[in-house]
Amino acid sequence: MFEIPVHIVKERMSFIPKKYIENNDDFPYLGIELLQSIGLMSLNVPTEYGGKGLGHDHGNFGILKALKQIGAYDLSLGRIYEGHLNALLLIDRYGGQNQKMDYFQQAMSGKLFGIWNSEFPSEPLEYQTSGDGGILKGAKVFCSGASNIHRPIVTAAGPQGTRMILLHMDQYELMEDMTYWKPMGMRSSVSCRFDFTGTVFQEDQLLGGVYDYVSEPDFTSGAVRFAAVQLGGAEAAIRATATHLKNLNRTGAPEQVSRLGRLAVLRETGMVWLKRAGEALDSRYVDPSGTMHLANMFRTVARDICEEVLKICEMAVGLQGMMEPHPLERIHRDLSVYLKQPGPDRTISAIGTSFITDYS
Ligand SMILES: Cc1cc2nc3c(=O)[nH]c(=O)nc-3n(C[C@H](O)[C@H](O)[C@H](O)COP(=O)(O)OP(=O)(O)OC[C@H]3O[C@@H](n4cnc5c(N)ncnc54)[C@H](O)[C@@H]3O)c2cc1C
Incomplete structure (x- = not known):
């Protein structure tokens, strides 16, 4: 069974080269590079798709240890990495065969995932079906990672209820709105607001069914x-x-x-x-x-x-x-x-x- 390279994380992080120390308010580019270089981005991608296969019915303690290690290194990086793992977990649980093959491959090759659910009641994210897919109206707030997240999952209210949609950020030109992100800490998580109004998506970008995002446990x-x-x-x-x-x-x-x-x-x-x-x-x-x-x-x-x-x-x-x-x-x-x-x-x-x- 794959052993989480937590000792590697620890070793590397205990003598992190100066270049990895990012004591500023920017997105933690170097931290992400570090996680990619030690194979942590595919920790919970199932083994049949080439990942390490943790976090399903085994290995969750290993995942939690890795999250703790990364949080000790940089809490903003930990927040972003947690969103990445959560998104991959949702794809594994609710994705179709093609979605899993496609998105897990993308995660393996360095694409970053996230989950953006929070919104203000005054501008909820909604979608209408249109052609072979749909069109969004509304916004999300606290979008950790901002445009650095290539494949965020957003939740949006549709005709039957709320569903998850996998957005391909490289296909849109969305403005990061940092007006609402002036916190005393966690600034480098760059948790901005995005107005998605007018953004279109294809049917195969819908993930799972109605209310799957909040399904228990x-x-x-x-x-x-x-x-x-x-x-x-x-x-x-x-x-x-x-x-x-x-x-x-x-x-x-x-x-x-x-x-x-x-x-x-x-x-x-x-x-x-x-x-x-x-x-x-x-x-x-x-x-x-x-x-x-x-x-x-x-x-x-x-x-x-x-x-x-x-x-x-x-x-x-x-x-x-x-x-x-x-x-x-x-x-x-x-x-x-x-x-x-x-x-x-x-x-x-x-x-x-x-x-x-x-x-x-
Ligand atoms: C650094 C950071 C990054 C984040 N990134 C993301 C992200 O990438 N994606 C995302 O979706 N979200 C993100 N979030 C938002 C997060 O998911 C939560 O929405 C947020 O943390 C909620 O905090 P809150 O204090 O406003 O919670 P609240 O639930 O509003 O709690 C505040 C207080 O109000 C109380 N309270 C709650 N509801 C009621 C009620 N009905 N009546 C009376 N009292 C009530 C609570 O118990 C608590 O005491 C991020 C948050 C942080 C801090």
Whole structure:
């Protein structure tokens, strides 16, 4: 079975050549190049299509470890890579034979995929059938990766309901609207708005059926992937803090040692949960409700861990960690933004309901 080259990622990332350090607000071109060079872009493409075949009913822990590693390297890159894996998963689950052959081949040869679902209620993305395909009206926001994503999947409301459409961005000339993307962190995910009004597509670009995008258990349990990336951000904050304390010879102070101890416990807690979530994901079609329950708990605990880690690191490093060029400055901003994922209250309520119904 294919072993995820996580050690390679780690090795390379622990002595990342200067050229791979992109401490700016641009799309992480070099990070993508790095992932392509170590074969991570086809991690969940099935083996019969030439990929590594992880993330279906086995190997999800490996995927989560890779996501965490990449998140530790750069959270924006982690966000973009997570979208790529999610899109390939949707193609595998809902694509026809020709779509799989075509799109998996494209992923293998370097095309980037993504999933753009978020929109403002005032300008929802809709489509009308027209000729051999359809035409879009409306916009999407938070389109991570922007025009660098060659094959985004967008969700759009059609005559029968919402469907997924695979867009070929190289065939359109769409304007990246960055007006709505001025966050304090995660800027290099370049999560812009696109107005797709007038964009046409062919029938074979429609993916799956009506409401397949939100079908369970995949929709809810998919949250474990962004939680894994978030834990990578926590890992980076812990590393930056430990290095800072060592460099300043501040590891002898009992308060700092106690903080390091708490960080070590939080780090290990995240790792234990990551493994449990990966194993649960492997059996999501056997135990759908159990997997969704666990995924909801994992994303909740991952956020709690990250928030606690940031709080401790902030105190341990002090002002230096709030200023460039200290690495904690950017990690802190990026992670604070990336922790904002949809419906945290709804998630905890779902856990409570599921607990009282099925597990108590
Ligand atoms: C860096 C980054 C990149 C992203 N990239 C993409 C992308 O590529 N594609 C994409 O589709 N999306 C993307 N998104 C958007 C993402 O999927 C979510 O839409 C977004 O993170 C939601 O965050 P929110 O805080 O607005 O969530 P909300 O769900 O609005 O939560 C905010 C608060 O409101 C509460 N709340 C939620 N609903 C209600 C309600 N009905 N009544 C009362 N309270 C409520 C929540 O519990 C929470 O406390 C990205 C987001 C980030 C941060």
